[in-house]
Amino acid sequence: MHIVAPEDKSEQEKLLREKGLSFFGAIAASVSHELNNVNSIIEQTAGLLGDLLAGAELGRPIKEEQLQRVRDRIEKQTHRGTRIIKRMNTFAHSVDYPIAEIEMNALIENIISLCKRLANLKKVELEAEMQSDPLSINSSPFLIQQALFLVMRNYFISDLAGETISVVLEPDKEGIVIIIETAAAEEVEIEDLDYIKLVLNQIQGNISNQSNSEKTRIMLKFPDLSH
Amino acid sequence: MANILLIDDEEEFTEVLSARMETRGFNVDVASSGEEGIDKAKAKSYDAVILDMAMPGMDGMETLKHLLNIRPGLQIIMLTGHATVNKGVEAVKLGAADFLEKPAEINLLVEKIKQAQEKTEILFEQQLDKKLSDIMKKKGW
Numbered sequence: 001m002h003i004v005a006p007e008d009k010s011e012q013e014k015l016l017r018e019k020g021l022s023f024f025g026a027i028a029a030s031v032s033h034e035l036n037n038v039n040s041i042i043e044q045t046a047g048l049l050g051d052l053l054a055g056a057e058l059g060r061p062i063k064e065e066q067l068q069r070v071r072d073r074i075e076k077q078t079h080r081g082t083r084i085i086k087r088m089n090t091f092a093h094s095v096d097y098p099i100a101e102i103e104m105n106a107l108i109e110n111i112i113s114l115c116k117r118l119a120n121l122k123k124v125e126l127e128a129e130m131q132s133d134p135l136s137i138n139s140s141p142f143l144i145q146q147a148l149f150l151v152m153r154n155y156f157i158s159d160l161a162g163e164t165i166s167v168v169l170e171p172d173k174e175g176i177v178i179i180i181e182t183a184a185a186e187e188v189e190i191e192d193l194d195y196i197k198l199v200l201n202q203i204q205g206n207i208s209n210q211s212n213s214e215k216t217r218i219m220l221k222f223p224d225l226s227h
Numbered sequence: 228m229a230n231i232l233l234i235d236d237e238e239e240f241t242e243v244l245s246a247r248m249e250t251r252g253f254n255v256d257v258a259s260s261g262e263e264g265i266d267k268a269k270a271k272s273y274d275a276v277i278l279d280m281a282m283p284g285m286d287g288m289e290t291l292k293h294l295l296n297i298r299p300g301l302q303i304i305m306l307t308g309h310a311t312v313n314k315g316v317e318a319v320k321l322g323a324a325d326f327l328e329k330p331a332e333i334n335l336l337v338e339k340i341k342q343a344q345e346k347t348e349i350l351f352e353q354q355l356d357k358k359l360s361d362i363m364k365k366k367g368w
Contacts, residue, residue, distance in 0.1 A: 032308075033281060033308045036308050036329055036330070037237050037240065037308075037329070039330055040237070040240055040329045040330035040331070041237065041239045041240050041243065043330040044240060044243040044244050044247065044330065044333075045243050047243075047247055047333055048243050048246060048247055051247055051250055055250075073239060073243070076239075077239070120283050121281065121282075121283050121284075121286070122283070122284075123283050123284040161284060
């Protein structure tokens with residue numbers, strides 16, 4: 001949906017609050033869905049254990065490997081659940097401070113992990129290419145994630161099934177750049193560009209479209225606000 | 228023994244659920260995508276299909292439409308997440324037999340499958356009656 005950013009400052013703030021909450025909700029909904037899948041597997045596995053015990057009461061002995069498989073499955077799914085909860089917890093705390101010192105590798109890796117399910121639903125692979133050294137800037141973690149999410153969402157809703165979207169983090173003389181790229185030459189239309197620009201304006205960031213006939217490439221720039 | 232097709236992209240979920248259903252006397256085939264489920268439904272007749280709503284690529288709703296197109300009257304039970312219950316209602320309006328919220332309780336699922344199986348038998352009998360009636364009319368008996 002195309003949103004025209006209002007000129008009035010208080011209207012802009014209202015829109016930022018509403019759309020910020022909507023972004024938070026989209027991530028929370030996706031995470032809760034994924035946790036529900038984890039829970040479903042654990043519940044069915046507990047049920048399977050119940051079936052085995054009921055069978056044992058009727059004289060069908062439980063084999064050791066059956067119990068081992070049940071144990072392995074529960075362990076695997078609880079680890080999966082723990083990873084999802086940690087990611088969500090990190091994301092939830094990103095609203096604690098409007099401006100903070102951010103380690104960008106960790107921030108981008110986390111939001112990419114949270115968005116993988118949404119990409120996967122559109123049969124799109126999402127991969128992150130981070131820096132080997134820590135890369136920190138002062139900025140708004142929440143707004144950076146929101147801007148990145150809004151750009152990626154346009155890739156997800158374009159017909160890119162089977163393609164890989166690479167999110168590359170690079171240092172820049174003023175801060176950092178994030179490049180969102182896919183080898184597909186299909187046009188990715190940034191529907192809510194006005195609103196993305198409004199988000200970026202809050203933290204002096206900018207967006208540029210560097211797509212050509214061979215690839216789609218959008219670059220987001222975020223300056224270090226401590227400079 | 229009822230033939231069931233279970234379509235869900237969560238492979239561990241289908242693995243455990245199908246094992247539990249088999250111990251309850253069902254023959255269960257598994258598909259990990261809508262496309263695979265459609266191929267299996269084209270090749271074999273099922274008493275009921277259990278279909279997850281949220282899947283990569285072709286989602287549950289789209290798969291439901293294709294399945295009903297190739298097999299009108301097929302009994303399809305949708306599995307929904309909390310947020311997709313409204314979609315479950317929408318699916319029933321489109322022709323799904325029923326829907327269940329995940330995590331699905333096995334006894335409830337078995338009950339719904341049995342109801343679906345009964346509907347399949349009634350539909351089969353109705354079709355058979357219609358065919359016989361058409362033949363009798365045609366032959367003037």
